[in-house]
Amino acid sequence: METFDPNDHQHIRYNPLKEEWILVSPHRMKRPWKGQVEKDEVDDIPRFSPCNPLCPTAERSNGQVNPDYKGTFVFQNDFPALLTEGPEPETSDDPLLQMKAAKGTCKVMCFHPWSDLTLPLFEHDEIVAVIEEWVRLMIELGQKFEWVQIFENKGSMMGCSNPHPHCQVWASSFIPNEPAVKDNTQRKYFNKHGSPMLVDYVKRELDAKLRVVLCNDHWVWLVPFWAVWPYETMLLPRRHVLHLQDLSKDEKNSLASIMKQLLTKYDNLFETSFPYSMGWHGAPTGFHLNSDQKHWQLHAIYYPPLLRSAKIKKFMVGYEMLAQPQRDLTAEQAAEKLRSLPDAHYKLGQSKSD
Numbered sequence: 001m002e003t004f005d006p007n008d009h010q011h012i013r014y015n016p017l018k019e020e021w022i023l024v025s026p027h028r029m030k031r032p033w034k035g036q037v038e039k040d041e042v043d044d045i046p047r048f049s050p051c052n053p054l055c056p057t058a059e060r061s062n063g064q065v066n067p068d069y070k071g072t073f074v075f076q077n078d079f080p081a082l083l084t085e086g087p088e089p090e091t092s093d094d095p096l097l098q099m100k101a102a103k104g105t106c107k108v109m110c111f112h113p114w115s116d117l118t119l120p121l122f123e124h125d126e127i128v129a130v131i132e133e134w135v136r137l138m139i140e141l142g143q144k145f146e147w148v149q150i151f152e153n154k155g156s157m158m159g160c161s162n163p164h165p166h167c168q169v170w171a172s173s174f175i176p177n178e179p180a181v182k183d184n185t186q187r188k189y190f191n192k193h194g195s196p197m198l199v200d201y202v203k204r205e206l207d208a209k210l211r212v213v214l215c216n217d218h219w220v221w222l223v224p225f226w227a228v229w230p231y232e233t234m235l236l237p238r239r240h241v242l243h244l245q246d247l248s249k250d251e252k253n254s255l256a257s258i259m260k261q262l263l264t265k266y267d268n269l270f271e272t273s274f275p276y277s278m279g280w281h282g283a284p285t286g287f288h289l290n291s292d293q294k295h296w297q298l299h300a301i302y303y304p305p306l307l308r309s310a311k312i313k314k315f316m317v318g319y320e321m322l323a324q325p326q327r328d329l330t331a332e333q334a335a336e337k338l339r340s341l342p343d344a345h346y347k348l349g350q351s352k353s354d
């Protein structure tokens with residue numbers, strides 16, 4: 001019997017943050033493949049359109065006219081999934097039909113006045129401005145709500161209805177499932193090991209090097225050992241940081257640098273504006289700010305759907321829905337591929353890949 005090699009032989013991997021397993025089947029793609037690079041659709045997104053409700057001076061569905069903003073711009077979602085007011089359901093002790101009150105607020109945050117720009121093509125200071133606005137929203141909404149979810153759906157493949165560079169921020173009176181699971185697993189780990197799970201994890205990855213793609217003085221960008229999506233990545237501080245709003249000026253500055261670098265790598269992978277959903281997870285807010293949260297470590301997660309080209313995506317269906325997530329490309333191969341990509345954005349005069 002051959003000796004086991006995680007790059008060649010099937011196995012399952014454990015994600016301690018989510019307490020779930022993922023099936024890895026590297027034998028399914030024995031031969032190294034060169035991701036097919038299709039010609040990028042010509043981006044015909046106009047820099048400005050008075051009909052685009054996210055543009056400066058445009059009119060939104062509720063009749064309000066946007067200011068002629070020059071940097072970031074935040075507005076109340078006109079179709080919010082959460083409202084701050086409303087009648088509440090009766091509490092019931094029926095274990096099978098549980099309902100609870102849900103309150104919150106939904107904001108849309110435009111990153112920049114121009115619709116034809118994406119984050120990797122921003123100037124450094126323009127990315128710093130996005131990070132500063134994220135921090136401002138975390139502080140403002142974190143005073144009233146237990147959880148503030150910053151998330152960016154980028155690209156039509158991710159259901160993003162508007163190409164204008166933007167994200168959303170939904171604050172809620174409850175901690176949603178994903179962070180609730182992470183709160184529990186990180187607390188259990190801390191109680192057992194006396195240190196934060198993701199602080200230990202980053203040390204492990206910096207030693208192993210296999211899955212680290214980029215790092216700088218304050219940040220590490222890696223493909224997590226337990227990654228599910230082909231090019232799923234995490235962005236973690238080197239220091240133990242509970243909340244985005246606890247970052248120092250230098251950490252925010254270097255966050256802008258590594259974001260520009262990682263998003264450039266992502267775009268260079270298939271020479272297309274790389275679709276993804278991304279978000280930040282830090283210690284809960286609201287009344288939780290007064291509790292002991294040292295088991296938490298701030299981190300960002302990127303969930304990109306693409307697998308082989310600008311148009312071929314991974315489908316999380318069938319086995320993934322009925323059994324568990326499964327991947328062929330290993331986390332180590334994905335990290336290696338990302339490391340091998342150029343640092344200069346393909347749109348900035350780099351010749352198209354042959």
Ligand SMILES: O=C1CCN([C@@H]2O[C@H](COP(=O)(O)O)[C@@H](O)[C@H]2O)C(=O)N1
Binds near residue numbers: 054062077168
């Ligand atoms: O006039 C508008 C257009 C879009 N929106 C909101 O902008 C958001 C666009 O974000 P997404 O493309 O990520 O869905 C979407 O949630 C939509 O509700 C408004 O609030 N007002």
